Amino acid sequence: MNFIPNGPGLLPKWMLFVSVLAIFNSIQNCLTTSLTARVYNHKPQLVNPLQARTFGVWTFTSAVVRFYAAHNINNKVVYEIAIWTYAIVIAHYISELLYYRTSKLSAGIISPLVIGTASFVWMISQYDFYVKI
Secondary structure: OOOOOOOOOOHEEEEEHHHHHHHHHHHHHOOOHOOOOOOOOOOOHHOOOHHHHHHHHHHHHHHHHHHHHHHOOOOOOHHHHHHHHHEEEEEHHHHHHHHHOOOOHHHHHHHHHHHHHHHHHHHHHHHHHHHHO
C-alpha cells in the first residue's frame, strides 16, 4: 500500500492529512496535557494525564479509520464509518462547548470543529462521487 492515496480528487489526500494531524495529536496527548487543556480551556483543572491519554486513544482510532478511508475511498462501509468519526467528534466538541461548558470559544476548540465540520460536509456532499453503489 502506498502512503499517499491514489483515489480521484482531493478528498483522499485531505483524509490522509487529517489522519497525520490526528496521529500528532494522539502522541502529544500521551506526553503532555498542555494542548488538551487548550481545548477544555474553561475547566482546564479537569484535564489530567488519564483523560488526555484516553482522548489520545480515541483520536488515534479516528486517525486509523480515516487513513483506511483515504486509501479505500470507494468502499461504502469504510467511507460511512469515516463519516461517523467526524459526526462523533463534532458532537463531542459542541457538547463540551454548550452543554458541559468545559470549553470556551478559542483556537483550541475552533480548529477541530472547523476541520471536523468541513470534513463531514465534504464527505457527505461527495458521497455519490466516491461510493458507487
